[in-house]
Amino acid sequence: MSFTPLHRALGLTPRPLTNEILESAIEAGVAEIDDLDWKSELPPVKNLSQTDVPKDIAAMANSGGGMIIYGVKENQKAATGRKDTGELTESHERAYRSVAITAISPPVFGLDIHQLGTETKAVAVTVPASVDGPHLIYRNDYFGAPLRNDADTVWMKERQIEAMYRARFDERRRATEALDSLFAEAAEGRDTDDRAWFVAAAHPRIPSVLLRPTRDEAREIFDRARNVTLTYSNRNGVHPLENVEYSNPRPGLRRWTAPNTATSDSANWKEAWASVHHDGSVTLATSVGGHRSGPKGDYLEGWQLEGRAVEAAIADFTALIRATATSLPHEEYEIRVGIEWSGQQPLSVLTIDNHGFTYDGASTPLRKFTPVRSTINAATSDPEFHRQVHELAQDCVNQGGLTYLHVVKALPEATD
Incomplete structure (x- = not known):
């Protein structure tokens, strides 16, 4: 059984996530918030760690968990329609999970990845809540701790990072x-x-x-x-x-x-x-x-x-x-x-x-x-x-x- 941001937005009780639930959320124009992020395209497998995927996953984990859904068009943060992501291959899913472990420190385990739909496909990624924050991402010699702020992703300030370490301990x-x-x-x-x-x-x-x-x-x-x-x-x-x-x-x-x-x-x-x-x-x-x-x-x-x-x-x-x-x-x-x-x-x-x-x-x-x-x-x-x-x-x-x-x-x- 699942209870995702889509379930909450639609007033549903815990139940498996289905394509019908996604369709209902789009019809209702559900908007992005702290724990829900619409993405129109699934990122390519090649150089996945250099895309925004690590930042998006880390930001969700640092914000108490949430959901990233690929294959949804939006306007002013509200869902407006579908865009086919194509087939989610085993290698694509493996690469996605690998990025959550190798490109984020501490790693984010337990991603739940589902493909929804048959003709027009979407991919839903549930990022679990974490007690190991702050989760950091590294780019060359620099690192940062991303965080969801409503529908946007921002970077934590020093005091926020300190507070999150204290919360972890x-x-x-x-x-x-x-x-x-x-x-x-x-x-x-x-x-x-x-x-x-x-x-x-x-x-x-x-x-x-x-x-x-x-x-x-x-x-x-x-x-x-x-x-x-x-x-x-x-x-x-x-x-x-x-x-x-x-x-x-x-x-x-x-x-x-x-x-x-x-x-x-x-x-x-x-x-x-x-x-x-x-x-x-x-x-x-x-x-x-x-x-x-x-x-x-x-x-x-x-x-x-x-x-x-x-x-x-x-x-x-x-x-x-x-x-x-x-x-x-x-x-x-x-x-x-x-x-x-x-x-x-x-x-x-x-x-x-x-x-x-x-x-x-x-x-x-x-x-x-x-x-x-x-x-x-x-x-x-x-x-x-x-x-x-x-x-x-x-x-x-x-x-x-x-x-x-x-x-x-x-x-x-x-x-x-």
Whole structure:
């Protein structure tokens, strides 16, 4: 679902952007404003970085995001008609995205590019809001920070650039505080004196309006996550999402929670809780210490945890991010992943031998697990998302002295 400046100008509710919406905007004579820019021609691929494209993208990103539409004629800033842009080729789109990354600093990621129309074509480029401003463009030895001022693009003065840098640092601090608060809330009340807990939280980098998904929508997110996780992981570990009430999530404070279903005495060793918040945040907490292990059904100590249990938890956590980002939608997430343990014994992360049995000969005792912080792009391609999950799993199990992953699958081979 989309909600663009065209939707707002026409008084439409969120829905996919279509050629009909563009036609309606032109008929209504919608005028350019801060977040809407009409362009009659699509710039050529050759020397694209030397055109106004980097300036236009950076100006939109610096102004809170917006939309550039090619193939629309205007008069006195108001749309008056269409002008065919021709076919948007794959190489043209690739070059456009490349310019947003290579000709702008910091890069602008997450452009949404659509071709509209069949006979008379147009190209709509949505530039997302950014918390990394000011975005600068360079020309030879000079640089500048463009900014939208109503329908015009102007250059920031020194004080504006200073204020935007300050806003960037303030936003990073606020985002870190919000993430740490989510993490602490997910860890609250867990019996970390008796067994180690995997706790993870994710918060969208770009805050959005609370969408308040329905129970059915929340159910779909949890169900989709259960399928997504198995695209880059196997069943060699205990998956937390298989131990929560995903089909009947419970309402909470601006969130939906999938409560634990491993409640019996014989199953509570794999207790798990998952939540999807209305603002797109995600949390997961699951017991990873004291799991059942071995052919006789023995139990590990609370300070002993299998690396594959941690991997499975990471796979499910990232799958929940991916599924939530698809539904709400969001792109980049700040994440924090940790193992909470307050007992006296050092943590021991166990691997498995060639026969699949738990083996403790490779572990490095951990007095404290260092939380792993990272940024995940939840809207990237499947292979790239898999790579992010793989790196996160490695960062976590490597702390315990383990080298190899057993649940998160090997990375797919790169293709040209």
